[in-house]
Amino acid sequence: MRKLLYTLGLAFGISLIASAQIPDFKLKDIDGRTHQTTAVVGQGKPVVMSFFATWCKPCLRELSAIHEVYADWKEETGVELIAVSIDEGANSRKVKPLARSNGWEWLVLLDPNSDLMRAMNVTMVPTVVIFDGAGKIVYRHTGYNEGGEQEIIAEVRKLIKK
Numbered sequence: 001m002r003k004l005l006y007t008l009g010l011a012f013g014i015s016l017i018a019s020a021q022i023p024d025f026k027l028k029d030i031d032g033r034t035h036q037t038t039a040v041v042g043q044g045k046p047v048v049m050s051f052f053a054t055w056c057k058p059c060l061r062e063l064s065a066i067h068e069v070y071a072d073w074k075e076e077t078g079v080e081l082i083a084v085s086i087d088e089g090a091n092s093r094k095v096k097p098l099a100r101s102n103g104w105e106w107l108v109l110l111d112p113n114s115d116l117m118r119a120m121n122v123t124m125v126p127t128v129v130i131f132d133g134a135g136k137i138v139y140r141h142t143g144y145n146e147g148g149e150q151e152i153i154a155e156v157r158k159l160i161k162k
Contacts, residue, residue: 049131051117
C-alpha cells in the first residue's frame, strides 16, 4: 500500500509540474526596475529560470558554466535566461556587483522574501526551471553537477523542435 501511495504521489507531482504555469509576481531587477513574471515568461520563446544565492557555491558554478555558452544557446534556440536571487538583507546588496563582475547578460531578478521561490515549490538552490513559450513548466532540476548545463540546453532543444 505504501508503495502504491508513493507511486501515485510521484505521478501526481510530475503531472503538477508538467501543467504548472509561471505564477504572477512583480519582482525588481538589480537596477530597481519592476518586472511582472508573466510578462517575462510565456512570450513565445523558452525561458530558463535559475534560482540562486550569492553564498551558494554550486549556484555560482552553474551560472558561470551557463555564462560560457549562453550566447551560443541564445543564437541557436532564442532561449532567455532569468536568474532569480533569493538573497535577503545585506546579501541582496551583493547581487548587482556579482552579476556585473561576472558579465551576466541576462535578467537578474530579486526575490528577497522567497515569495516566487515558495510559489513555485522550489525548496533549495540551485534549482533550474524551464518554461515553454506559453509559460508552462516543462522541466525542473535541483542541484548542480559539472556539465549539467548540457542537460539544460538539451531540454531547450527538445522544446524548439516541437
